[in-house]
Amino acid sequence: MSRDFSHAAKQRRRSDQVTLSQVAEAAGVSPITASRALNHPEKVSERTRNSVLKAVEQLGYVPNLVAGSLASSRSKLIAVIVPSLINTVFVEVIKGLQETLEAEGYQILLGNTDYDLDREYQLVRTFLGWSCSALITAGLRHNQACQTLLNNWEHPIMEVMELGQGMDLNVGLDHVAAGRCMAKHLVDKGYRHIVYVGARMAQDYRAGMRYEGHQEMLQSNKIETPLIELDTLGSLQAGADSLTQVLTHYPHTQAIHFANDDLAAGALLAAQRQGLSVPNDIAIAGFNGLPLGQHVTPQLTTILSPREEMGRLAAKELIRRLSGKNVYRRQHDVGFTLQVGGST
Amino acid sequence: MSRDFSHAAKQRRRSDQVTLSQVAEAAGVSPITASRALNHPEKVSERTRNSVLKAVEQLGYVPNLVAGSLASSRSKLIAVIVPSLINTVFVEVIKGLQETLEAEGYQILLGNTDYDLDREYQLVRTFLGWSCSALITAGLRHNQACQTLLNNWEHPIMEVMELGQGMDLNVGLDHVAAGRCMAKHLVDKGYRHIVYVGARMAQDYRAGMRYEGHQEMLQSNKIETPLIELDTLGSLQAGADSLTQVLTHYPHTQAIHFANDDLAAGALLAAQRQGLSVPNDIAIAGFNGLPLGQHVTPQLTTILSPREEMGRLAAKELIRRLSGKNVYRRQHDVGFTLQVGGST
DNA sequence: CGCTGTCATGATAGCGCTACCATTCCTTTT
DNA sequence: AAAAGGAATGGTAGCGCTATCATGACAGCG
Numbered sequence: 114m115s116r117d118f119s120h121a122a123k124q125r126r127r128s129d130q131v132t133l134s135q136v137a138e139a140a141g142v143s144p145i146t147a148s149r150a151l152n153h154p155e156k157v158s159e160r161t162r163n164s165v166l167k168a169v170e171q172l173g174y175v176p177n178l179v180a181g182s183l184a185s186s187r188s189k190l191i192a193v194i195v196p197s198l199i200n201t202v203f204v205e206v207i208k209g210l211q212e213t214l215e216a217e218g219y220q221i222l223l224g225n226t227d228y229d230l231d232r233e234y235q236l237v238r239t240f241l242g243w244s245c246s247a248l249i250t251a252g253l254r255h256n257q258a259c260q261t262l263l264n265n266w267e268h269p270i271m272e273v274m275e276l277g278q279g280m281d282l283n284v285g286l287d288h289v290a291a292g293r294c295m296a297k298h299l300v301d302k303g304y305r306h307i308v309y310v311g312a313r314m315a316q317d318y319r320a321g322m323r324y325e326g327h328q329e330m331l332q333s334n335k336i337e338t339p340l341i342e343l344d345t346l347g348s349l350q351a352g353a354d355s356l357t358q359v360l361t362h363y364p365h366t367q368a369i370h371f372a373n374d375d376l377a378a379g380a381l382l383a384a385q386r387q388g389l390s391v392p393n394d395i396a397i398a399g400f401n402g403l404p405l406g407q408h409v410t411p412q413l414t415t416i417l418s419p420r421e422e423m424g425r426l427a428a429k430e431l432i433r434r435l436s437g438k439n440v441y442r443r444q445h446d447v448g449f450t451l452q453v454g455g456s457t
Numbered sequence: 458m459s460r461d462f463s464h465a466a467k468q469r470r471r472s473d474q475v476t477l478s479q480v481a482e483a484a485g486v487s488p489i490t491a492s493r494a495l496n497h498p499e500k501v502s503e504r505t506r507n508s509v510l511k512a513v514e515q516l517g518y519v520p521n522l523v524a525g526s527l528a529s530s531r532s533k534l535i536a537v538i539v540p541s542l543i544n545t546v547f548v549e550v551i552k553g554l555q556e557t558l559e560a561e562g563y564q565i566l567l568g569n570t571d572y573d574l575d576r577e578y579q580l581v582r583t584f585l586g587w588s589c590s591a592l593i594t595a596g597l598r599h600n601q602a603c604q605t606l607l608n609n610w611e612h613p614i615m616e617v618m619e620l621g622q623g624m625d626l627n628v629g630l631d632h633v634a635a636g637r638c639m640a641k642h643l644v645d646k647g648y649r650h651i652v653y654v655g656a657r658m659a660q661d662y663r664a665g666m667r668y669e670g671h672q673e674m675l676q677s678n679k680i681e682t683p684l685i686e687l688d689t690l691g692s693l694q695a696g697a698d699s700l701t702q703v704l705t706h707y708p709h710t711q712a713i714h715f716a717n718d719d720l721a722a723g724a725l726l727a728a729q730r731q732g733l734s735v736p737n738d739i740a741i742a743g744f745n746g747l748p749l750g751q752h753v754t755p756q757l758t759t760i761l762s763p764r765e766e767m768g769r770l771a772a773k774e775l776i777r778r779l780s781g782k783n784v785y786r787r788q789h790d791v792g793f794t795l796q797v798g799g800s801t
Numbered sequence: 802c803g804c805t806g807t808c809a810t811g812a813t814a815g816c817g818c819t820a821c822c823a824t825t826c827c828t829t830t831t
Numbered sequence: 832a833a834a835a836g837g838a839a840t841g842g843t844a845g846c847g848c849t850a851t852c853a854t855g856a857c858a859g860c861g
Contacts, residue, residue: 157809185848404694520817527819528818
């Protein structure tokens with residue numbers, strides 16, 4: 114079988130797709146009744162509904178959602194904008210979102226900003242052009258143009274990942290508090306020479322917020338807050354490399370507080386290879402609660418963030434809003450859990 | 458003879474979004490010229506183009522892509538259907554796709570089948586309704602209804618992940634050969650008691666294909682091919698659990714060939730915790746070439762599949778086809794590489 | 802018996818944009 | 832000088848669907 118696109122019918126009717134009118138004719142009703150039978154089944158008689166469904170089946174009708182959306186200026190599309198797909202964290206949130214949204218018949222229009230706010234603005238523009246019913250975006254920071262555009266938009270906006278006063282709805286967790294929490298754990302354990310290792314925190318600014326919390330806590334304990342910032346994104350390899358870097362710059366380091374589990378696990382595995390004992394020679398802490406952290410020896414001390422849950426909750430709240438129900442709380446704190454392993 | 462707009466306007470226009478006509482008016486040209494200025498800039502004079510762009514800027518015009526798509530029966534949407542988002546493999550392919558497609562101005566409409574072919578059919582129906590310019594789907598297997606629907610569809614279809622005669626375009630690798638390759642490696646290393654561990658291979662049938670290759674190779678060497686099939690999806694935890702299961706059922710096992718790296722790494726880390734020596738007590742092999750495999754000790758023997766590259770290549774081929782260029786090869790083998798670590 | 806209300810259905814008029822063809826005003830060719 | 836071609840622009844007519852209002856049928860009520 115070979116496909117030929119070259120002579121694609123140059124007429125006005127470019128496709129020979131079955132239309133709703135044809136269905137209506139076959140069912141012996143008017144187009145508008147056929148439309149109702151499919152979209153508001155409760156508004157037509159059972160007889161009509163059945164004959165329309167039968168015609169749909171027979172003709173192999175596939176609704177033209179583009180036309181439907183134009184006519185109703187509504188669509189079952191939801192825009193999802195994330196800064197990265199390499200970082201599994203966002204993928205897990207997407208998973209939670211998708212699971213819940215697809216069950217309600219929504220489709221996800223996915224955009225990736227690569228941590229670039231101008232790119233985000235472009236994506237938002239495009240997505241608004243698709244008359245999405247809602248927009249979900251990771252984070253509370255946007256550029257000015259994007260902010261303006263969204264403020265004038267008349268559909269729900271959900272900002273996830275971090276907690277705070279956003280434009281509309283918000284589901285997330287307090288990253289400053291998370292950083293503080295882990296720092297407190299390290300201090301409580303008796304560590305006094307603690308290095309924070311982050312990766313591109315200007316972009317992954319939530320890691321920066323955790324560093325802020327870390328600083329707060331250490332400073333209130335009169336402890337120095339050395340920082341190593343990598344300029345690659347977090348990965349096992351980067352974590353492994355950073356271990357050497359830390360030990361070179363700060364030879365007395367007792368504990369490393371990593372911005373995420375990829376870095377931390379990479380460092381932990383590297384320490385093992387180098388014959389360093391964790392936590393005796395060096396303690397290691399992460400953030401996220403990735404499965405990997407539970408499977409290394411010693412288990413990684415980390416902060417568990419409920420990512421899929423965050424996605425599911427965000428989707429549920431959005432659906433409530435979209436179905437016209439009152440939304441009582443505009444902000445949801447999904448919290449986090451300190452998970453102490455053997456690595457600290 | 459003037460028409461009464463005040464009445465009509467009140468009736469229908471639900472949003473006060475700026476339209477192309479308003480832009481045209483502000484720029485002092487006809488709507489169609491404004492449309493051209495934005496979509497085929499080379500077809501209008503520079504003066505016109507500039508005044509239109511200025512008007513767009515001033516009015517904050519955001520093109521209604523739904524209307525545009527309906528009128529032109531084209532859209533810059535590309536449907537991507539994958540069986541899972543938990544499995545990082547698909548996410549990496551998506552990443553490669555997205556990177557390339559977004560650069561060309563396409564948007565991704567993402568669907569997740571959860572390894573259910575009926576769900577796939579539903580998603581395809583919906584996506585066709587959005588007049589996507591192309592469809593990308595993971596795998597060559599579809600149900601009958603889906604097959605029929607797609608055969609009558611007049612846009613490019615790209616099937617990725619596995620190599621074979623598909624409906625249209627195809628970018629993938631030969632999973633049977635990959636299974637054979639790893640099995641050969643294990644045999645060459647001298648192992649004679651080899652267990653294959655897969656997870657839900659009825660659904661993740663590509664793992665099943667690798668098992669076929671594995672069987673072929675072992676049988677031609679007169680070696681038994683015991684199989685353990687888990688009924689959870691691949692994960693570190695499942696891999697860890699399966700280790701016990703293998704050693705209970707087949708105490709003489711020398712090597713385990715895992716369907717993927719998550720399972721293999723999980724088993725490797727579990728072996729370490731249990732004080733088993735890898736590969737002396739038990740050899741472990743995986744599939745995928747996940748970064749994790751390189752960071753454990755010993756390094757995991759695995760088969761590296763170029764996943765992002767697969768996504769990028771698929772996207773590039775699709776774009777070639779969409780821009781009307783001839784596509785010489787309909788099938789692309791991205792190959793795989795045996796990566797021998799210390800685990801075998 | 803008219804009046805009102807409810808239910809099922811239909812006629813009409815767009816949603817905001819672009820394909821198609823026509824028009825205008827040049828420049829180039831013979 | 833007339834014909835032909837080209838570049839820029841515009842008028843018209845939809846794309847396939849649904850919102851809105853209109854209609855007809857029939858039940859319940861005083």
